[in-house]
Amino acid sequence: MLPQQDFESVWRVVDENNDGVIDYGEFMRSFIGEMNETRRAVVRKVYRKLDPRKCGFVNLLDLQKLYRARNHPLVANGNVSESELLRQMKESFAQLCHTDARNISYVEFTEYYEGVSLTVPTDADFINMMRNCWGV
Known part of the structure; x- marks a missing residue:
């Protein structure tokens, strides 16, 4: 068991915004790290x-x-269907949305891809996945 004093020390580091709650982004950054540049x-x-209008959010729809989705490696390999991948993405964004489940902020979008990044072994694979799925 972790002594209370040690627990409180860890909590202060992980709870970056001192709101008394550790959200997904805080957890990921503290225990797993951030994506590379x-x-x-x-x-x-x-x-x-x-x-493109720089309004600060993107509507989930x-x-x-x-x-x-058809260009995602998991769909291309037959591991997941397009509809399943879209459903998973929608559920993940809904969990990450801090204010409005219909709109995704840049921070929320980045937090989502920090999680995805953990499953992609190389930068080249990650970049290819992003390009293929988003057309950039």
Whole structure:
């Protein structure tokens, strides 16, 4: 068992915004780390494409319409259907949305891809997946 003092020390580090709750992004950054800059750059590029008016959010329905699920490696390999991949993506974004489940902010989009990034072994594979799925 972790002594209370040690627990509180860890909690203060992980709870970055001191709101008393550890959200998905805080957990990922603290225990797993962040994406490297190469991957982060392609995520930024995709988000800029999705938010050309720079309003700060992307509607989840618009995001689903623009996403090319058939080009995702898991769909191309036959491991998952297009509809299943879209359903998983929608559920993941719904869990990440801090304010409005219909709109995805840049931070939420990045948090999603930080999780995806963990499953992709190389930067080249990650970049190819992003390009193929988002057309950038």
